[in-house]
Amino acid sequence: MRKIAVLVGSLRRASINRTLAHALEKLGKDEFTFIYPDLNLPLYNDDLWENPPASVLALKRDLAEVDGIIFATPEFNRSIPAVLKNAIDWGSRPYGESSWTGKPISVIGASPGRIGTAAAQVGLRSVLVTQNAFVMGQPEVYLAFPEGLIDGDLAVTDDTTRDFLKEYLARFGEWIDKMPKLGK
Numbered sequence: 001m002r003k004i005a006v007l008v009g010s011l012r013r014a015s016i017n018r019t020l021a022h023a024l025e026k027l028g029k030d031e032f033t034f035i036y037p038d039l040n041l042p043l044y045n046d047d048l049w050e051n052p053p054a055s056v057l058a059l060k061r062d063l064a065e066v067d068g069i070i071f072a073t074p075e076f077n078r079s080i081p082a083v084l085k086n087a088i089d090w091g092s093r094p095y096g097e098s099s100w101t102g103k104p105i106s107v108i109g110a111s112p113g114r115i116g117t118a119a120a121q122v123g124l125r126s127v128l129v130t131q132n133a134f135v136m137g138q139p140e141v142y143l144a145f146p147e148g149l150i151d152g153d154l155a156v157t158d159d160t161t162r163d164f165l166k167e168y169l170a171r172f173g174e175w176i177d178k179m180p181k182l183g184k
């Protein structure tokens, strides 16, 4: 079993990105365990390291113990939501102790619009590369999310999308296995 931290860039209850993550969890349940670290963190402030917030320490602990990370990002104004950038900034510190370094990472996203978070993902990938993370190039998951794509039981209702998401998970599993294990 590979353990994956899924970082969902949306705090709202009905998030389609959270729903997508849960549907993936169901599709991959025989090979992956998913955890969902809480990203409701204070805004990044260097001064807070004097007495680090428990939520930040919990996030860094979670990231240290997983085999891989999936970012499930909404697109906000052609970029990533502040929730995700804030989590990345916290994870990148203290200097020299970035939680992202050497981690196999995949970026996915869902949007009701046709562009499917492509613009946000381009920016997110370039941020993660600065952390020496192993960001998977392909497959890319830009999911235009029509109503009903994932049903109340977290089943993907469209055959083509379901097959694609299964293939995506298999490829991310291979990516994790191929990457050198740094600091674990």
Ligand code: FNR
Pocket: 009, 010, 011, 012, 014, 015, 016, 017, 018, 074, 075, 076, 077, 078, 079, 110, 111, 112, 113, 114, 115, 116, 117
């Ligand atoms: C959006 N949305 C959006 N969608 C998109 O495809 N491109 C964009 O640039 C934006 N910009 C944007 C800005 C802000 C502030 C909000 C609140 C929304 C729509 C967005 O994709 C939609 O609300 C998704 O449902 C958000 O993802 P979650 O919360 O459902 O996971």
